[in-house]
Amino acid sequence: MPAIPSLGAFRSRSRTVHGPVKPRTPSPLDSCVVDCAVYVNGRRKPGHWTHSEAIAEVRATGEGFVWLGLFEPDEDQMAAIARTFELHELAVEDAVQAHQRPKLDRYEDTLFMVFKTVRYVEHSSPTTANEIVATGELMAFLGKDFIITVRHGEHAELGKVRRQLEDDHEQLSLGPSAVLHAIADHVVDQYMDVTDGLADDVDMLETQVFAPDSLITAEQIYFMKREVLELRRAVLPLATPLRRLAQGYSKLVPDQVRSYFSDVDDHLTTVSERVAGFDEMLTTLVDATLAKITLQQNTDMRKITAWAAIIAVPTAIAGIYGMNFDYMPETHWKLGYPAVLLLIAVVCVTLYRRLRRNRWL
Known part of the structure; x- marks a missing residue:
């Protein structure tokens, strides 16, 4: 397969440069690497590996896979990774730019999956909070002997997922697709945690709306509705990619792993139903608040x-x-x-x- 050009070179074909161009200084690759490990039979191989050494070791021995974790890499760093692992340039560009919807793309012998990560921001009251749902992004490149995770946002850490998998040798021995399942399960668990927090906030708003002489305004409920819609944009589009993986969308996901994705899809359906319930309840609260305001104005x-x-x-x-x-x-x-x-x-x-x-x- 021909070498993958850098993202800068890819973009330069679509624009004309006028005047002298100042050369760019490539960023050190180690600054974006969170962890790089080789796993054989579900166990981590000892030693410190660079991404090129790790994949060379796996392909030389013909066993195991590489899990490379990256945090907000720039174009030059991602281009170096792309050349080593032969990643498609369009997926690489998406991984650098972020701001993507949850999706699943197939590029020859590689899968590219995007997750929206969320975090519940603690606050004293939903009527005074400036932010309730914080979002980030998590991308994953899945190949037959590697998985590369690219994280955008401080709260989307995968250290806990890696430690849990390293303690479960049987699960990790299923290959890189098992890592992708663990990531998907972790992201959906975060969704459930956020919905638990939002449920308390919605209940608090409901109590205040129907309390006598309450001072809550429609703008406060609109703010909460905006936060719920932010969560909805992360949850709903993920259903189709999970369903595809569960139905055999790619041979990179073996049969014994597909059932795990079905379980994650079931959990996501539960989250989707709760989010839809929040949205419906907030719409009702907006109507009740406007009716209450109208009644007060008439009085x-x-x-x-x-x-x-x-x-x-x-x-x-x-x-x-x-x-x-x-x-x-x-x-x-x-x-x-x-x-x-x-x-x-x-x-x-x-x-x-x-x-x-x-x-x-």
Whole structure:
């Protein structure tokens, strides 16, 4: 297979460069390598390996596989990995750029899978939080004798997954596809943890919405709905790739591993149903909040109308007497002014009591 060009060279074919180009200094490859190991019969081979030494060892002996973990590699670093493992340039570009939807692509004898990782951000109240669901990305290149994981985001660590697999020699002996299953299972478990946290937040919002005299606003519920949609964008697109792997999409996933992907798909279905339930509940809470706001506005408007009716009485009487005609009722009577004030007071109090009885005030 011909050597894979660097990503910089791949992009340069589609644009014209004007003027002198400053040469780029390649980044050290070790700075993005989290771990590189060779596994034979489910056990880690001792020693410190570079990616080229590891794959050379596996192909020379004809047994085992390489698991290479990378963290946010740049173009030059990823291009070096691509040349060694003969990765497709389009998948390599996706792995560098990130911001991908969950998907599964097949490039000749290699699979490229993208996961959206999530993390629940702890907070005191969903009404005051700035972020509830933090997202990242995890890519995996699967070959017959290697698996390469590329991580974007601080919370998508795979150290725990690697340690668990290294303690389970039987599972790890199934090959690199077993590692891909463990990663998928780990990601879906994170989804379930996030949905547990969101369930408490949604319950808290529901309690506050239906509590008397609550101060919660529709904007706060819209914020929570946005966080749920962020989780939904990570969960729903992953169903199709998992189903494909469970149904024999590639020979790189043997029959004994496919059933494991079916189990992960079942867990993902549970998560999807919970996320859909959150979305539906938040829509209901938005409607309830808007109805509550409308009711409050109607109550306020009735109060304003009632006070306006009361104020209209002295305003009308004062307006009549303000015309200063000589022949008007009681203008020459000594007790005329107090009598008018008493009349205004009696009418206003009567109106107030009547409106109060009708719950307008």
